Amino acid sequence: MSTSAEDLRTIALTEFATSGYAATSLHRIADLAGLSKSSVLYHYASKDALLEAAVSPAIARLAEIMKSVASRPDTKASRREFIADFVDFLLEHRLEVHLFINQGPSLIDVPVADRANELVLNLAEHFATTSMSEEHRMRFGIALGGAAYMLVTQYTLGLEAAAPEETRAALITILSELLAPVPVSSNRK
Amino acid sequence: MSTSAEDLRTIALTEFATSGYAATSLHRIADLAGLSKSSVLYHYASKDALLEAAVSPAIARLAEIMKSVASRPDTKASRREFIADFVDFLLEHRLEVHLFINQGPSLIDVPVADRANELVLNLAEHFATTSMSEEHRMRFGIALGGAAYMLVTQYTLGLEAAAPEETRAALITILSELLAPVPVSSNRK
């Protein structure tokens, strides 16, 4: 059945995200799947193709979110809705996000990486108002990189004691705080 | 002179942090330094030794900060001071921090990685009050991982247009906000 192909996708994604794309050999993926390296290359033509298969669903989903957000006016309500969508996206595709956030620069010449970087740029543009200060830009970056780091660390270290709903609520709170267009007063209270 | 050794350290650190430890070959480091691979191995006995040399100053500095913070009572003023110290640490050792934050799990069997993970744990404990909620733990992780990501992205993409002082001020503001022991009300205001 197609269980092997899907298993391979999952295993590869996990290894690529937690150990690094370059550091993960096809042999290791095959071992984890209980197959031979040749079988892995039967299902996916190359290591690059395996990476592409592993991350493209996440890219498609993100593109979807970006399209829907672009079609609506930029009100406070729509921003809140977007953050909720985005948090759900992060929770569901934490491995893929972590992979791109932290290994993006080194994944040149893998075509799917360009698509992803493009989307992140769109994402940044969506939050970039005309008066985008350095602090606002850093808020955006910290929110994105921090959330990706946190979710995978949680995953890697096995300390998933936290209830998913609690994690989700906390993420929404924190991201809202970081991404909210705060008044331009000097500092916090 | 020791310029070669120091150059190699810098080059290796940059490559390890931006492209990944496993993905960076000694050959590439040698090329970037204008030397042969053999010369690199003359200055540093192994790839592991090169990594250790590249990051140990940052580890020593962090240990120093942790020691000084442990010796003082945990007041609001000392927390503010610590955040300032920590931000300076992040700015000066952004590459090393990024390296450990994002490749820590895959750097097993490299002894210096254990030291670093230990310190990060100490760091977490320092912020962990008895009533550490899930949200607080996530705030800590997002602050750490987000800051590391932001600083290296800024570095990698060459968009260092921002004035260092502005970056520093923004970081202090944002980290203070994330790490502040906010009152335990249900949610933000």
Next chain:
DNA sequence: ACAGTATCTGACCGATCGGTCAGGTACGGT
């Protein structure tokens, strides 16, 4: 002039990498 040390190099090693290929096995349709 000499010896000593520091620096650097090319040739070489075994291991592992991603990938190819010929062939084996199991199964469903006819």
Next chain:
DNA sequence: ACCGTACCTGACCGATCGGTCAGATACTGT
């Protein structure tokens, strides 16, 4: 019974990996 297809495998390939080694070059103090 036969064929086609899907799935899987071991043997093999060239390239590259980290690392070793013997020796070339150059700079030092004496």
